[in-house]
Amino acid sequence: MKRGLLFLFACLIFFSAAYAFADSGRECTNCDHSLAPRLWIPDGDPNTDHLPLKSSSADIVIDGPIARVTITQRYRNEGTRPINARYVFPGSTHAAVQSLTMNIGDRIIKAKIKEKEEAKKIYEVAKQAGKHAALLEQKRPNVFMMNVANIMPGDTVELVLQYSELLIPDDGVYQLVYPTVVGPRYGGDPIRATPHNRWIANPYAKDNTDGSNPAQIKTDIHVRIASPIPISDLRSAQHKIVTHWLNDKSAEISLDPSETHTGNRDFILSFRLQGAKINSGLMTYEWNGEHYFLMMAQPPKRVAPTEVMKREYLFVVDVSGSMYGFPLNTASDLMRELLSSLKPQETFNILFFSGGSRVLSPTPLQATPENLQRAMTMMRSIQGGGGTELLPALKTAFAMPRTEDTARSIVVITDGYVDVERQAYDLIKQNLNSTNLFAFGIGSSVNRYLMESMAHAGQGEPFIITGPNDVPGVGARFRRYVDAPVLSHIKIRGNGVELYDTEPSEIPVMLAERPIVIFGKYRNAQPGATLELTGTRATGEYRATLSLDDSNGQADKNQAELLPVLWARQRLMYLSDLQGDDDAHRDEIIRLGLRYSLLTRYTSFVAVDETISNPNGNTTDVKQPLPLPQGVSELAVAQPVPEPSLYWLLLALAVLFASDRLFRKNRHVPH
Template sequence: MYLSRIHQLFSRDLKRFGGWQYWLLFRCLPMLVFTALSIMILASTSAQAEDYLDDVASGQMLLREEGEDYQPAPTQSTKVDLVVTGMLATVTVEQEFHNAGADWVEGVYAFPLPEDAAVRRLEMLIGERRIVGKIRERKEAKRVYQQALKQGKKAVLVEQQRPNLFTNRVANIAPGEKITVRLEYVQSVEHRSGRFSLRLPTTITPRYMPGIETETANQDMNENVAVTPSHGWAWPTDQVTDAHLISPLQYFAQGSDSAPLNRIKISARLDMGMPLASIESPYHEIALSRRAGVYSVKLAQGSAEMDRDFVLQWSAASGSLPGAAFFTERVDDQYYGLLMLVPPASQRAAETVPREIVFVIDTSGSMGGVSIKQAKGSLTRALRHLGPNDRFNVIEFNSSHRALFQHAVPASHHNLQLASEYVRHLEASGGTEMMPALQLALKLPGAQDELRPEPALRQVIFITDGAVGNESALFEQIVDSLGGSRLFTVGIGSAPNAWFMRKAAEYGRGTFTYIGDVAEVGEKMDALFLNLTRPVATHLNVDWPDGVDVWPARTPDLYAGEPLLIAVKLGDELPIDGLKIQGLLGETEWSTKLQFPAALNPLSMNNSEGVATLWARKNIEGLIDEKYRGKSEDWVRQRVLPLALKHSLLSPYTSFVAVEEVVSRSESEAAKSKPLPNTRPQGQSPQFFAYPNTATTAAANIWLGSFLLLIALFIIAIRERGADA
């Protein structure tokens, strides 16, 4: 009855006014309703905050809990000092937390570090007081911290959520008080194609959380606990049980010309023991000085916004780089070593072989802004490198996935034109459902006929920012489905998930390439394809003495120009006969030998601090990798935990905790927990995404709400007409 009445009214008015007015009404009404509601909400919020904004200093952040007034949030600044000696870097990170409000607070801050960082020291500085942290089993560290928080003692807890993502909790910061947390870690210097580099991530790209939301999380090794994502935007899901811990709040930077909100100061000292030809930072302006062969670097402006990775690159003067080098450290009468091996580049052009190359491009919401331009530029550049004997396909994915062709097609002029036009129209939107696209890309080709023989080489090139929370499931998929393929990852954006990208390439027996700026697309994609066509260093073997503990345990194959770093525990003496290294470069035999003068005279050994720490870190990483090859969680934990405790290293099973025994806050004064947002990566568009694929998108909610409001208006109109009648 009511539907019939609505239809009559609608038909009568449509005839009276014409159809175009109603078309305009239905097209514009949702946006008009949304705009009106937004203005009402902003007006309400502004009225509530008006009394507070008058007294807020420039750049200060306000937080408001439900039912409470706006309060200044604890502010945070970071200072980083890098000391590079040979192939090792010792890095000190200082994070200062300042409570500008009137309440006692707990500061909670999620922060990134390099994926290969071996975090080995924690200190808490309160004025002139210094409290040294201790490494403990993860559950025990959390219990100690929560007890200190409850008792009113100052405390710090640092936990690893991912190898490149950590959480720092600082308990009982008094009003107006500053507390500094100092972390120290060791990492290896990367070397590729004659260039050394270090990368320091400063912010976090929001990760997509696939699965169905839950109210409990398996965050403490098989212990289900109720959670509230008060310090992040995501709830745990059945696929990402710690989503609430890896989804920190974020805000926009004000721009490069304004004062940084999350500011960072960076200084570096390079002591390579050889003359350097160049030093540069592609994404920041730096000031450089040199004294007695040691190079000093700092930010030209003193500080910068934490909205992009800091990368420092340098190259040695011509002829200064050895083909192999060995760095040693003696700790507790035990020798540890780090072997750096750079196979010589082939002087002969590689024989062209037929290839099947599958390009996978991420077009999800996290790729919005500059990132999608970089990704499209990278793929367009890659298509130009295909030869007439190659076959290829393109897979696009966001909330769903789609292949351009049903199967790999010849790289003909026509097919390449179709692919280029397809790439040109790609846009970023939706979630990051990576698993189906990865499964499709790694799926082995079907039966081949005589006209389409099996390719000699199958390569998958994955172009993404890696903004996903289900990394472990993806690693397992790669290990299970790789077959004879090779997986190469191309990291896009100013703050990609480099740990996922690097490990995915490692499991895929490929390499990882990072592109942080559109201007780098040509150079880096050209270098990637040059390596894809050059001979591979295979059957590498190091003649280690008996009884040594080597990581990685199996020497991997290398692409020409790629670095190799092997960490080893040698025991109580150095090998007197040195080390012999041999392998095949293409079809040519290659070998070299390293001697150790210190084996005959230990006093002459040049001690390289951090080698032992790096060995333990690589050992832990190798043991954790066994989970993706079928080992149980308990098997891995029983081996990693004692190793991490012995070497005082942060790991998935250990945390750092520091507690000041003096009670600072009385029990009558409550402490509120305040999250400290990260700065959104530079160039990234707003992220109205990261919901599970079963959730309704924000756009759908807007249109649904507008439609329901429209129905309500019709009902009101019907009742008014009835009343008038």
């Protein structure tokens, strides 16, 4: 009887444990650890509104080369309990976030910029006191988190944040990118998650069978564009748009009414300005006793190389769970395009990575038709699964055998859904050794911060491939960048004026056909002062001179007044590049954030409504679930890691079986 009860109890524990484990990984096959939680499923509790964010709208004004973006988020509590809402959302990698306003009824509360820890304390005190409060934090330069406290039943809270950025054309094409969703990040062991990366565990909602998504937020986007030069070739890469032309230099753009699910992919708007030349110029502005400038200079024409260098290419291809399906199919098309651009005398290899890695060949291969076909056969045989172990893959790549006396380029192909941007940057910087690195981001909502960071560290270029239509021609463009740099040894100096605090302080070799952009400050300007830019190109010396007297000839005050903020954002990007785990530049980042009212890693915006709306102080925390980016498999958010309770259940089961065996053994021991 005792043995039967013991067995029954053990079975109950076992099946409970098995269910817990199955529930934690039910959406996953062949997956590794991830900080992303299980797919979000509504619990049906009518007392709590699980989707407090009802809509998000973006009003974007492109004035010359500067874009101003105003984002309005509307939260509403349709449940019966007071709630605290948390929402993780993306921004442009170059966004200078400079203000936040909270609107409740007819009350307007302007947020204050504070050191991060101080802002968090102010928010928590207001939250406990039952006051409406909002806290905006930066988790990555392109990932932000909004916390809203004490949203009462029936309340509507409107949060308005503003940022600006400089649009820099590449090969004559200007591109505005407005991200709408943060893709899931693979983060290793969730048990060891730090407070800094706990945001990664935000829930994601599964699409319904009809293609709808319970977490799909109503997203509106309106763009107004004005240019001093006629606009041409205006198009949207991933959304249908309606364009109302005011004249040949200005237009208003909105989403087509047929776009009902807009918030699961980046909004990408591109256009050209008529005429072959990029509009070079100098913009200046005085603020708080300091003079700021922005110099944009036309790049020289690319010249074909006279010498053909011996080259080797190592392709590092992400085949993890988040790449399953559409992204991996697009990556396969991209690999075919890149491999076809190789020359027979060049060598190559491929490293495929997910939770582990495998290589095409132990040593580099000649780019013969047979070897290229072998590479594509292996590429097509991989389905995708497992975690995105980028750092081990990069370490393996840098350690792989290489051909002597050959310039090597590493090409990383991934969706970038990892949280190791900083570590990847450091690793690449430490291992260049006559190797440069190019980053290809695949997908509708790529982690652009990772792509740009890796390419910057590797002295290469980032490429974003949103789908198969972006693939044709990318191989030829890649080869132009590799074979024929536009300009090197770039320097700026002032004639009759002193320049200081220029950004970037060291200008890298120019690979792309984009203008040279330099921010800085100046003082002691004499009449007739000029800024002179010099560099080395294939045909000799390059020189561009712009006069301070002619500055702002084509820029209005609205553009120029953003120069201090844009300069500070550029400076913060430089400090971020130097920033390691030791927080060596923390004080300088805080100083810039507070002085220029900018969101940074160490500064946050906090707004508090002094009216007490929730005197009881009882609230329910709600994490706003996100839709999966378009084309991303649910494998990207699977979590086969057992819950802590499962470990205890399994331990109890082991103890029970051990006790049972000891009991039976003791029964047969003669006394």
